[in-house]
Amino acid sequence: MNNIQLESVLNELLSPHLIKDYCPNGLQVEGKSEVKKIITGVTACQALIDRAIEEQADALLVHHGFFWKGEAAEIRGMKYRRIKALIESGINLYAYHLPLDVHPTLGNNAKLAELLDIEVLGGLEEGNPNSVAIYGQLAQPLSGEELAARLSIALHREPLHIGDHAPKEIKTLGWCTGGGQDFIELAANKGLDAFISGEISERTVHISRELGIHYFSAGHHATERYGIKSLGEYLADKHNFDVMFIDVDNPV
Template sequence: MMVKREEIYSFLNDFFSSRTRQDVSNNGMQVEGNEYVSKIVFAVDACQRVFDIAAERGADMLIVHHGISWGGGLKRITDYHQRRLKTLLKANISLLAYHLPLDAHGEIGNNAILADMLALTDRQYFFMYDGEPIGFYGNLPKACAADTLAQTLKIKLNSECKVLPGKNGDLVRSLGIVSGSGADAFEECAELGLDALLTGEVGHKHVHPAWETGVTIIAAGHYASETTGIKALQEKTQKQFKVECEFIDCPTGY
């Protein structure tokens, strides 16, 4: 089955309409390819390895969370930028990227899916980014040790989790969730009286302040924590258009 490129693009823009704005990622169509689409591949990151696989597998469209155009766009099309674009253009592959819209979406966003995985209740938005809340917080069905929660996430995300216990101990009942580079949200977690924060990656600068505020941080990996939304978007797109869809797994180790 073949679908017009613009029909898919219009559907995605409408789907993310409640979260559409131009954040630093330049959401939407970043490279225009085939007018008709019979195969779509999905990935977390737009990178050469993913582009090569997409071309090898005959994709007409690639949809990612992290695109190649940020802020003012590409300043110079040289070196790896040139090679990336050459691969896409030669294979006539469209590239679409959805960054904050896919973090924040209440149904299929990275943070919403992570919250679903943990059966988070009393869910509310929090953690403002560029004037918009992108994370969720709520309560686990039952309090558990942070290490137990990390083990659950390891199984569900296929990713090693790092636990930084807060000074109040590692028992977790209330939890904030901000995927990717969301460790700065620990301060708002502390203000809300939450026990812990689930994010993707944590830095040296977060260790002492988080401990001192009493917030335990669980870092599940930037990549792993953001496979959730793009996989859910793949499922939704496939149901809508009945075209062949595939996820390209290209972990970064972070």
């Protein structure tokens, strides 16, 4: 498939034009015109780029790409080395951030719900059809310790659990993969029992305790492995691409 045609396929699927984001979504670095082999991964770090070169990929498809709002515009140092490697090898770089978080079946939030056996009920941001944080319910109530164990098994990462003054049982919960810890107040105001995200801030501990809601910090990388992997599997199944997911682990 032509590289521009592939971008159109991805844009039609993920609708980035409907979501205000902190970075450009789509084809960020143009490479060879014909794409057959795609490497998928969470972040376009040097290690993942090097693996894509080793695998003789035509494209790299990631959740975290380049050119973030507020980042320096100059292409030098680390950014130069990454982009130089892509250009010299002819690898196209495609990146989809929030559009991949919110996709109802392939997105990071949707895949986390599948892993944890949560029924999705809706978005936490009222009036926003593309709410980055969502909420749902468990089929059977769990204790905080039991949900922490389920997260550990599903994500291969032991979460940090704050639940000092939270309910003994968790039935309803909200979540936002990645760095969505500040949605905890929306979850508490909605009367949910718990909130899950990838990261934690110092303030999150106090909010959890004072609003009486469980909080689970389950890893930014760990909670966002599965959307990009699922997107690659979709491209392999629907468009016959040769796709390989490479997990460059990150403890954050």
